[in-house]
Structure formats: C-alpha cells, structure tokens
Amino acid sequence: xxxxxxxxxxxxxxxxxxxxxxxxxxxxxxxxxxxxxxxxxxxxxxxxxxxxxxxxxxxxxxxxxxxxxxxxxxxxxxxxxxxxxxxxxxxxxxxxxxxxxxxxxxxxxxxxxxxxxxxxxxxxxxxxxxxxxxxxxxxxxxxxxxxxxxxxxxxxxxxxxxxxxxxxxxxxxxxxxxxxxxxxxxxxxxxxxxxxxxxxxxxxxxxxxxxxxxxxxxxxxxxxxxxxxxxxxxxxxxxxxxxxxxxxxxxxxxxxxxx
Numbered sequence: 001x002x003x004x005x006x007x008x009x010x011x012x013x014x015x016x017x018x019x020x021x022x023x024x025x026x027x028x029x030x031x032x033x034x035x036x037x038x039x040x041x042x043x044x045x046x047x048x049x050x051x052x053x054x055x056x057x058x059x060x061x062x063x064x065x066x067x068x069x070x071x072x073x074x075x076x077x078x079x080x081x082x083x084x085x086x087x088x089x090x091x092x093x094x095x096x097x098x099x100x101x102x103x104x105x106x107x108x109x110x111x112x113x114x115x116x117x118x119x120x121x122x123x124x125x126x127x128x129x130x131x132x133x134x135x136x137x138x139x140x141x142x143x144x145x146x147x148x149x150x151x152x153x154x155x156x157x158x159x160x161x162x163x164x165x166x167x168x169x170x171x172x173x174x175x176x177x178x179x180x181x182x183x184x185x186x187x188x189x190x191x192x193x194x195x196x197x198x199x200x201x202x203x204x205x206x207x208x209x210x211x212x213x214x215x216x217x218x219x220x221x222x223x224x225x226x227x228x229x230x231x232x233x234x235x236x237x238x239x240x241x242x243x244x245x246x247x248x249x250x251x252x253x254x255x256x257x258x259x
Contacts, residue, residue: 009061010080014041015049022117022251023089025051027097027104029123029230030174031153031167033059036233043240048247051084053077057170066173070099070181078107090251091116092243094232096178098124098195102215105189115191118250119216120243122196123229125208126215127183134179136172147171150203150229188217194246195222196239198231221246 012034015021024044026037034052041050055073057066067073077100085108093101098121109115135146144164147153153171157163193216195209206224213220223242227234 010054010077011084012052012054013049014038014052015046020087021047021049023049023051023084023087024120024247024251025053025084025089025091025101025116027053027091027093027100028055029093029095029097030178031058031147031171035059040240043244044247048251049087051089057173066170068173068176068180070103070177073177074100074103074107077104078111081108082112085112085114088117088251090118090120090247092120092247093122093124095123095229096174098122099126099178099181102126105191106186109187109189115189118191118247119189119193120196120246121193121212122232123198123201123204125204125211127208127211134175136175136179140168143168143172189215190217192216192218192250193220194250195220196232196243197222197224198227198229199224200227201229201231203229 011025013023026034026040028034028036034054037050037052044050054061055066056064067076081104091101091105093099101116101119101121105115105119135143138146144158147158148155157167193212195212197204197206197209206222209222212222223246225231225238225242227239232239
C-alpha cells in the first residue's frame with residue numbers, strides 16, 4: 001500500500017513538487033508548528049524548496065496526540081523520509097528542532113546511507129542543558145511562568161484560559177521530548193554543521209553551540225546574532241539573510257551541483 005497520503009501529512013513543500021531544486025527541511029521549536037517558517041520561502045525564492053515538517057498535536061494535525069519522546073518522533077519522520085531523498089537536501093531546526101534535525105541526520109545515515117548535505121541548528125547545543133526539575137513536571141502556573149520567561153509562546157495564547165488549556169498538553173509533551181532526551185555517542189556526521197545563537201540568550205551560551213564541533217568530521221561554524229533565545233523571530237532580517245546565504249552556499253555549491 002502506498003504511504004504517499006501519510007507523507008503529505010508530514011511534509012509540505014512550499015515550491016511545486018516537480019521543482020528540481022534543493023530542499024531545506026524545517027523543524028520548529030517546542031510548542032510551535034511548522035507554520036512559523038512559511039513566510040521564509042519568499043527569502044529563498046525559487047532557489048530552495050522549504051519543506052515544512054508538520055508534527056502531530058499542532059497546526060493542521062492538532063487533533064492527533066503529540067509525541068513525548070524524541071526517539072519515537074525521529075523514527076516516525078525517518079520512516080517517511082524514504083520518499084524525500086531524491087533531491088539534495090539540508091536540515092534546519094531551532095531549539096527542540098535542532099535536536100530533531102541532529103538525531104534525524106544520524107537516523108537517515110543509518111537507514112539509508114544518505115543524509116543532509118549540511119545541518120543547520122540554532123538555539124541548542126547537542127547535549128542540551130538540563131538542570132533542576134524538568135519544565136514539563138511543573139504545576140500549570142509555574143509552567144506558564146517559565147514559558148513567559150522563555151518568551152517564545154505568544155502572550156495572547158497564555159493570557160486566554162481557553163486557548164492556554166488547549167495548548168498546554170502539547171507544550172508539556174514537547175518539553176517532555178526535550179527533558180527526557182538522552183544524548184548517546186555515535187559516529188560523527190559526515191556533513192558540515194552551522195550553529196546559530198542569540199547574543200542575549202542566557203540559556204544557550206556560545207560554549208554550548210561550539211560543542212557541535214565534536215559531532216561532525218567536516219567543518220563546523222558558529223554564528224552569533226543579536227537577540228534572546230528566540231532571535232530567529234525577533235531579528236528576522238538579520239537571521240534570515242545570514243541563513244539564506246549559508247544555505248545557498250551549501251546547497252548550490254559546485255560540489256553539490258556536480259553530484
């Protein structure tokens with residue numbers, strides 16, 4: 001039986017599917033949907049096909065139960081990736097999405113002996129920074145206070161009791177994905193890694209980002225930009241212009257074009 005309908009549930013290409021251009025798969029941060037990346041396509045025009053990866057429990061899949069472990073989520077995505085490997089591609093993820101992109105890269109190389117030409121990550125080191133009690137175990141009021149501190153969840157969503165009650169289970173599930181993640185040593189990725197951080201992000205210092213150097217046998221670059229943990233939203237022009245240049249450099253390099 002064909003799995004194509006389910007693939008369409010997971011992956012949404014923002015350029016026509018027949019477009020033979022490199023692809024950038026985008027993984028959102030905790031509590032967010034892939035919709036946060038939709039407007040980015042205009043910056044890449046027709047040079048790169050942005051592929052939104054839709055997780056259960058949000059957006060158009062809001063009626064589905066969310067995953068609570070990173071391993072199960074990555075395995076589910078990897079199973080559907082078999083239909084997405086015919087074009088050169090790269091992965092990008094922010095915070096939780098960075099861990100997903102990292103572990104999915106590992107899983108693709110294990111399963112298919114094919115992986116991203118480059119891994120782009122932001123707002124997260126490979127081993128994370130788990131201190132104190134996991135956020136997902138906090139009582140509702142404390143959990144909401146932590147979400148406000150992180151400044152990545154829309155204030156109006158947290159202020160409205162009805163929408164807050166609707167989205168808190170998804171947010172808890174995502175933070176459980178992060179809080180229960182166990183880093184395990186594995187083969188180094190053969191692809192380069194570029195990591196981005198916010199200069200005012202107190203939770204992810206540059207030292208955490210530099211740890212990505214130990215996860216690849218290729219080059220690793222760290223770039224710092226103005227903003228807090230969610231600098232990818234606050235400094236749209238700065239970050240998108242830098243990301244665009246880096247992605248085009250990786251996916252439209254002479255080596256890629258000759259592959």
